[in-house]
Amino acid sequence: MKPETTSRIWHPFTQHALQDETPKIVRGDGAYLYTADGRRIIDAIASWWVVTHGHCHPEIVAAIRKQAEQxxxxxxxxxxxxxxEELAALLLKLTPPGLDYVFFSDSGSTSVEVALKMALGYWRNIGEPRSRILVMQHSYHGDTIGTMSVGARGVFNAAYEPMLFDVTSVPFPERGHEQATLDALEAACRGDNPAAFIVEPLILGAGGMLMYPAWVLKEMKRICETHDVLFIADEVMTGWGRTGTLFACEQADVSPDVACYSKGLTGGSLPLAVTLCRADIFDAHYSRDRQRTFFHSSSYTANPIACAAAKANLGLWQRQETRKQVASVAVMQEERLAAFRADARFRNVRRSGTITALELDVPDGGYLAGIGPQLQSYFRSRNLLLRPLGNTIYVMPPYCITAADLDAIYAGISDASDALI
Incomplete structure (x- = not known):
């Protein structure tokens, strides 16, 4: 029987029949969230990977306040x-070379939709129409129709299968089997006449925090370049320091043809996204023929308040102390993983920059693993915001996290395994 509730809100990625409580958050500060009943929760996943420097960062808040009055x-x-204008100039200064134009939108999903439409429009407008998109196994790029189409097929989108378009998938580069991925990409580029290859650089987020080395990313870009296939980097999650560098592509010395950024773009304060592209992609749409217009928009495109927040955030990234803070979090994360690498209850213990992930060794693994809701409930009882991907537990904190906070997070992970398996 459906329980009586005081709210008619339908929450995202939430099975309400299994949700035992919905804590009400009244305040955020640094790495902490505060509930209506007076609890302090450590935000160990940056509130769905968006908060970079901490909740309610004073400089970002001040920029929002000032712009809202103007x-x-x-x-x-x-x-x-x-x-x-100022945000676009800063983005072009900080992002990999070769990205020349900035298109604004309002979420990670829409930034990827924009990238796909840019790619298809480019080929059509230069008189060489192509429609095939290449993707990586286990990837996730969003929840709109286009982004679901280029993501892994499964529980996320099974109900919407009739609406999705076909893509060509290459295998995830498992350790020791990276060449199989590169060979598959080479064959697809040669045989499918594709418009673009889209990939999450270095780490696949919602697909299970799966990680692969920078040399593979570099080689994938080389293959695409050789066959004149547009290379789209979905850095919605991997950008803004998460992998240890400002953008993941930096570690492979890769300049994508199209790049998508969101989540941490405003430091986690307001929704905003951008899609950056090469000049020739813009030029293919530049014409006195209105049929070649890039037909995409949202009502709040480049909202001034969100842009002001992002500009303040980018100002923080130009400070050396911000980069040092990211490096410090990466070191602290690695130090706390050591004990888990030798713990038989866990497998595939891994880290990429400030992100760590480890899998509980249970019989029914995967996103719908039965232990997932139990873990989430246990962590909530410990005042930890951790949201496992099934039996995969990951930690992706704001960069203001302290050593003591991380100790509490990893103690909670260890204790959860004692209590639940």
Missing amino acids: LNQVIFAGFTHEPA
Whole structure:
């Protein structure tokens, strides 16, 4: 029987029949969230991977307040404003070379939709229409129709299968089997006449925090370049220091043809996303023929308040102490993994920059593993915001996290395994 509730809100990625409680958060500060009943929760996953420097960072809050009093919204079709102009200039300065134009949207999913539409529009407008998209096994790129199409097929999108378009998938580069992935990509580039290959650089997020080395990323880019296939880097999650560098592509010395950024773009304060591309992709849409217009928008494209927040965030990234803080979190994370690498209850203990992941050794692994909801409930009882991907537990904290906070997080993970398996 459906329980009586005081709210008619339908929460994302939530099975309400199994949700024992929905804590009400009233305040955020640094690495902490505070509930209505007075508890302090350590945010160990940066509130779905978006919070970088901490909740309610004073400089970002001040930028939001100032902009809200000056210009809160204006249509971006045919108009512009200073926060967007300055943010675009900063992005082009910080992102990999070769990215020349910035298109604004409002979420990771839409930034990827924009990238796919850019790729298809490019080939059509230069008179060489291509429609095939190459993807990587286990990938996840969002929840819109296009992004579900280029993501792994399974529990996330089974109900919507009739709406999805076909893609060509290459295997994930498992350790010791990386060449199979590269061979499959080479064959697909040669045989399918594809428009683009889209990939999450270095780590696949919702697909299970699966990690692969930078040399594979570099080689995938080389293959695409050889066969004139556009290379789309989905850095929605991997950007903004998560893998140890500002952007994951830096570690492979890769400049994508199209790049998608969101989540930490505003430091986790407001929704905003961007898709950056090469000049020739923009040029293919530049014409006095209106049929070659890039037909994409959202009502809040380049919202001035969100752009002001992002500009303040990028200002923080230009400081050396911010980069040092990221490096410090990576070291602290690695130090706490040591004990788990020798613990038989866990397998595939791994780290990429500030992100760690480990899998509980249980019979029914995967996203729908029965232990997943039990783990989430246990962590909630310990005042830890951890949201396992089935039996895969990951830690992706804000960069203001302390050693004591991390000790509490990993003690909770160890104790959960004692209590539940």
